Amino acid sequence: MKVIGINGSARKGWNTQSLVMKALDGAASMGAETELINLYSEPLKGCLECFACKRKGNKTGGICAIRDNMRPILEKAHEADAVIVGSPNFFGYPSAMTRAFIERFLYPLSSYMMKDGQHVRLLGDRVIPAGMIFTMNADPKSYEMMNYQATLGATTANLQYVLGYAEQYNSYMTLQFKDYSAMNANMFDGDQRVYRHETQFPIDERKCFEMGRRLVAKAKELNQ
Numbered sequence: 001m002k003v004i005g006i007n008g009s010a011r012k013g014w015n016t017q018s019l020v021m022k023a024l025d026g027a028a029s030m031g032a033e034t035e036l037i038n039l040y041s042e043p044l045k046g047c048l049e050c051f052a053c054k055r056k057g058n059k060t061g062g063i064c065a066i067r068d069n070m071r072p073i074l075e076k077a078h079e080a081d082a083v084i085v086g087s088p089n090f091f092g093y094p095s096a097m098t099r100a101f102i103e104r105f106l107y108p109l110s111s112y113m114m115k116d117g118q119h120v121r122l123l124g125d126r127v128i129p130a131g132m133i134f135t136m137n138a139d140p141k142s143y144e145m146m147n148y149q150a151t152l153g154a155t156t157a158n159l160q161y162v163l164g165y166a167e168q169y170n171s172y173m174t175l176q177f178k179d180y181s182a183m184n185a186n187m188f189d190g191d192q193r194v195y196r197h198e199t200q201f202p203i204d205e206r207k208c209f210e211m212g213r214r215l216v217a218k219a220k221e222l223n224q
């Protein structure tokens with residue numbers, strides 16, 4: 001079993017990467033080989049709408065045809081038994097690089113072909129269980145008020161539809177700055193954020209660890 005973790009935050013060692021790594025630890029505890037990929041290590045492009053993956057007789061095999069630095073990441077995602085994607089909530093959406101990855105991973109696997117009233121699955125019977133982790137400033141109440149699930153949840157829904165299984169975990173009220181007193185940010189209570197980071201964030205880590213374990217179990221169960 002191979003599980004890859006995609007960090008869609010530019011900040012290494014912060015909230016998103018930490019949770020993706022915990023999910024990978026969970027997968028590793030189930031015997032999976034794991035790898036973490038930081039999407040912001042180099043500039044990446046989203047889908048260019050070349051439609052090579054949609055042309056009749058194309059030989060893309062469901063992997064984006066563009067040969068650039070996203071390609072090795074997509075090959076690993078395609079080969080993986082499970083994929084864990086982490087992203088900060090940026091204005092209600094996944095980060096730009098997360099979106100670039102999602103576009104180029106999912107679009108070549110999204111079928112415009114119908115058979116017996118159903119989309120033809122380009123993965124055939126294969127399921128790639130996916131975990132989607134979002135980190136954010138919002139608390140659960142403002143998450144609802146801002147209707148973030150409509151936009152963030154769309155990514156999870158697309159992972160579910162194309163890959164066959166997906167689940168989502170939200171980490172709320174994350175620690176954004178090391179020193180809130182040095183920032184123009186008095187809408188946040190720095191002490192409260194530090195306290196939450198010490199008390200709630202370890203729970204988020206444990207939940208993501210469990211998600212990693214579940215995804216490996218799902219990969220085994222759904223691909224027998």
Ligand SMILES: Cc1cc2nc3c(=O)[nH]c(=O)nc-3n(C[C@H](O)[C@H](O)[C@H](O)COP(=O)(O)O)c2cc1C
Pocket residue numbers: 009010011014015016017087088089090091092135136137138174175176
């Ligand atoms: C450009 C930008 C936009 C953001 N927009 C939102 C937002 O709309 N809602 C929210 O709850 N948090 C928002 N945040 C906060 C981040 O989602 C949050 O700090 C996240 O945990 C950062 O992840 P990291 O610590 O892994 O870098 C935003 C942060 C940045 C930098």
